[in-house]
Amino acid sequence: MIVDEHIRDYLFSLDGELPQFLAELEDRALAQGVPIIRRDTQSxxxxxxxxxxxxxxxxxxxxxxxxxxxxxxxxxEGAHITTIEKVGMRLKEARKNLAGKDRITLIEADATEALEQLVLSGRKFDMIFLDAAKGQYGSWLEQILKLLEKGGLLVTDNCLLDGSIAESKFAIERRDRTIHKRMREYLYEITHSEMLDTVILPTGDGLAVSCRL
Ligand SMILES: C[S@@+](CC[C@H](N)C(=O)[O-])C[C@H]1O[C@@H](n2cnc3c(N)ncnc32)[C@H](O)[C@@H]1O
Known part of the structure; x- marks a missing residue:
C-alpha cells in the first residue's frame, strides 16, 4: 500500500457501498487470495x-x-466488455460469475495471442484496463495502442509495485529485479510516448491513466 492506511480508510468512508452481489464476490475473492482491484482503484x-x-x-x-x-x-446501456484470462482455475470461477452476462465476453487465452487476434480482427476499444502479468505490460503495448481508439483511455493497474518502483535496483530483491526493470521501462514508455498523455496515481498498487492522443 502506497497511501497511508489511515487516510485510505477515511477516503473509503466517503465512498458509496458496493452492490450486495459485488460485495459478496469481493469477500469471496479476497478470502481465496485472488488479487482483485482494491477499493481506491475501484473509485x-x-x-x-x-x-x-x-x-x-x-x-x-x-x-x-x-x-x-x-x-x-x-x-x-449497450456498452460491452471483452475480458481476457488464461489460468484454468481462475477461468472456472470466472465462467460461473459471468454466466448470463451477455454484455461481457470472456476470451480464454493467453493475452499475447488474444491481443494479436483482436488486432487482426480490426476491433477497437475506447477503454483498455490492463491488470495482468506485470512483467508483460511492455510487450503488449504495441498491440494495445493499435486497439485503442483516439481519445480512448488506457488504465494500467499495479504499476508502482507497491511503491518499490522508486527504489534503486540494488534495494530490490534479486528475484524481483526483472519485473522492477520492466515496469520502469513500461512507465518510461507510456510517459514519453507521443501517442499517449499519462498521469500516474499512487492509487492501490499504483494506477496509470493514459489518454490515446
Ligand atoms: C490482478 S489479477 C486480475 C484481477 C481482476 N482484474 C480484478 O480486479 O477482478 C491478474 C490476472 O491476470 C491473469 N493473467 C496473467 N497473465 C496473463 C496472460 N498472459 N494472459 C491472460 N491472463 C493473464 C492472471 O491469471 C490473473 O488472474
Missing part, C-alpha cells in the same frame, strides 16, 4: 467510466470476473 475506475462512458472496454486479466462485473455496473 478511480468508477469515476473514469462514468465520465468517459466507453462503449467498448477491453480488460486484460479477468481473474474471477470481479472488475469486469464492477465496471459493467457503471457503463452506459
Amino acid at each position: 478511480v475506475l468508477k469515476f473514469l467510466i462514468r465520465k468517459e462512458k466507453p462503449e467498448a472496454v477491453l480488460e486484460i486479466g479477468t481473474a474471477v470476473g470481479f472488475s469486469a462485473l464492477f465496471m459493467l455496473e457503471f457503463l452506459p
Whole structure:
C-alpha cells in the first residue's frame, strides 16, 4: 500500500457501498487470495467510466470476473466488455460469475495471442484496463495502442509495485529485479510516448491513466 492506511480508510468512508452481489464476490475473492482491484482503484475506475462512458472496454486479466462485473455496473446501456484470462482455475470461477452476462465476453487465452487476434480482427476499444502479468505490460503495448481508439483511455493497474518502483535496483530483491526493470521501462514508455498523455496515481498498487492522443 502506497497511501497511508489511515487516510485510505477515511477516503473509503466517503465512498458509496458496493452492490450486495459485488460485495459478496469481493469477500469471496479476497478470502481465496485472488488479487482483485482494491477499493481506491475501484473509485478511480468508477469515476473514469462514468465520465468517459466507453462503449467498448477491453480488460486484460479477468481473474474471477470481479472488475469486469464492477465496471459493467457503471457503463452506459449497450456498452460491452471483452475480458481476457488464461489460468484454468481462475477461468472456472470466472465462467460461473459471468454466466448470463451477455454484455461481457470472456476470451480464454493467453493475452499475447488474444491481443494479436483482436488486432487482426480490426476491433477497437475506447477503454483498455490492463491488470495482468506485470512483467508483460511492455510487450503488449504495441498491440494495445493499435486497439485503442483516439481519445480512448488506457488504465494500467499495479504499476508502482507497491511503491518499490522508486527504489534503486540494488534495494530490490534479486528475484524481483526483472519485473522492477520492466515496469520502469513500461512507465518510461507510456510517459514519453507521443501517442499517449499519462498521469500516474499512487492509487492501490499504483494506477496509470493514459489518454490515446
Ligand atoms: C490482478 S489479477 C486480475 C484481477 C481482476 N482484474 C480484478 O480486479 O477482478 C491478474 C490476472 O491476470 C491473469 N493473467 C496473467 N497473465 C496473463 C496472460 N498472459 N494472459 C491472460 N491472463 C493473464 C492472471 O491469471 C490473473 O488472474
